[in-house]
Amino acid sequence: xxxxxxxxxxxxxxxxxxxxxxxxxxxxxxxxxxxxxxxxxxxxxxxxxxxxxxxxxxxxxxxxxxxxxxxxxxxxxxxxxxxxxxxxxxxxxxxxxxxxxxx
Numbered sequence: 001x002x003x004x005x006x007x008x009x010x011x012x013x014x015x016x017x018x019x020x021x022x023x024x025x026x027x028x029x030x031x032x033x034x035x036x037x038x039x040x041x042x043x044x045x046x047x048x049x050x051x052x053x054x055x056x057x058x059x060x061x062x063x064x065x066x067x068x069x070x071x072x073x074x075x076x077x078x079x080x081x082x083x084x085x086x087x088x089x090x091x092x093x094x095x096x097x098x099x100x101x102x103x
Contacts, residue, residue, distance in 0.1 A: 020040045022058040025051045030058055042074040051079065052082030056091035063088060 023030055028051065036048035049069055052059035059066075063099075069081035 021084070022055040023056050030055060030062065033059075034065060036063045037069060042072075042077050045069065045072065045077045046074070046080040049080035049084045053080070053087035056087060059084065059088055060092060 004052070025033065030052070033051045033055075036044050037052075039045050049066060052062045052066060066081045066084050066088075069077055070085075072078050074082065086100045
């Protein structure tokens with residue numbers, strides 16, 4: 001029971017932070033992160049996807065590009081894209097995210 005409570009307490013702050021609508025993360029704008037989703041370096045793509053996820057609804061314009069990364073050849077990039085879409089979904093409602101992603 002304590003383990004479950006601890007897990008909920010660790011996940012809850014992440015979900016609450018994602019509900020914010022931010023237009024910057026780590027001193028970069030949404031558009032700067034969005035451009036990095038197409039970088040040749042997988043670490044850059046993964047980092048950009050994660051950053052966009054942390055921006056919550058502020059990253060809504062990136063949904064289509066994030067959805068494309070779900071087919072990236074690198075598993076870490078796919079994971080980060082899935083994380084980002086999930087964070088945006090928590091912030092703005094799951095149906096809106098998947099409708100915009102074309103799923």
